[in-house]
């Protein structure tokens with residue numbers, strides 16, 4: 020790959036759309052709302068926005084500029100900038116390796132929901148499908164989602180038409196999603212998918228606006244709108260900042276070498292700084308809308324209890340079907356919505372798998388087909404514990420987390436901040452910010468130059484170190500944050 024002449028994106032629009040295609044995905048629609056709900060609503064949103072225009076802006080500018088300057092993908096690019104930093108490419112490459120499998124598990128959940136809606140059973144996804152009696156003798160309802168992923172105890176009475184929990188269901192949908200991703204990568208037809216997604220993406224935006232407007236008009240939703248938009252400073256904690264920072268990296272595909280690769284395909288005359296702004300606005304806009312679709316509805320359907328808000332990865336799957344159920348034409352709207360989400364997820368998973376395949380290809384010096392097979396099989400194997408952890412392995416915990424949450428934690432809250440930190444050190448003190456500034460100024464004047472230097476050299480490294488140390492201590496129970 021490194022020696023081939025690199026093809027370039029035709030212009031600024033081509034570049035921005037391609038990078039946004041990789042950036043916009045489940046991170047925006049599935050992950051952002053559940054984190055915002057869990058970490059205090061408005062305060063999370065505020066911290067996220069501040070980080071986006073400071074850390075996000077600086078890091079994305081640096082990564083794209085590094086890619087364009089060196090014309091190489093991450094592993095080679097860091098090495099070329101400074102031999103001692105070759106390890107950083109490896110560290111960055113580890114992130115997509117960890118993310119791809121569990122990303123595909125969530126992709127499988129989306130596929131399941133799409134099929135439920137397509138087959139006319141959308142309403143079922145909003146229903147309770149079983150009941151069980153707990154230790155105190157109280158009956159509890161089991162939702163469609165809990166039943167599907169299998170987070171429920173055995174020995175329940177099931178509603179008609181529903182079987183007992185089985186790990187094969189989520190495994191099947193996961194295989195379908197990752198199989199589709201792998202097939203597209205194998206056939207090399209990503210371009211076709213990208214073309215379709217360029218049409219789908221604007222439709223997703225329009226539909227999301229419509230659903231969000233509907234959701235905020237539901238009874239009691241106004242309390243949720245306040246919770247989401249008005250920051251409550253008493254809810255601020257280091258955890259909020261860590262969650263927002265990890266989400267920023269995840270959502271904008273930063274600190275994992277992806278934007279370096281995209282930058283390596285960017286033409287010198289394309290305005291780098293304004294491209295960064297456009298990708299950020301697009302990515303953040305979709306995440307914001309997803310929050311508006313989901314968080315106020317939590318107040319409508321569950322009264323905004325801490326338990327409902329803290330639901331975690333299942334939030335979108337629990338809440339949206341209820342919104343669609345109430346909506347006129349909800350069955351059709353739900354179908355279209357999950358189809359669009361599936362496309363957004365696919366463009367991202369394709370870009371994840373493509374990245375991993377080319378790393379294995381280059382580094383193991385094997386051909387593309389062999390590398391593809393290794394990545395596909397490897398991702399399936401690593402994906403399985405993430406499914407089983409929510410299912411028959413419910414008791415297995417790593418530092419108190421299920422597998423999926425653990426993989427998510429290691430990549431977002433540990434690896435990516437480390438990669439970001441070392442990138443800041445490399446740019447701030449080794450190659451010096453001037454090298455990036457010169458690259459940016461090849462196309463236009465760098466307007467936020469001073470801000471960039473301040474963040475890369477001082478603000479970002481200090482903040483990341485503080486957050487990282489306190490969160491690792493917290494994960495091991497040494498220090499509570």
Ligand code: PFF
Pocket residue numbers: 041042043044045046047115118269270271272275277367368370371374
């Ligand atoms: N940024 C994507 C999202 O928010 O869903 C996730 C992602 C896609 C990360 C592609 C990395 C990547 F290469």
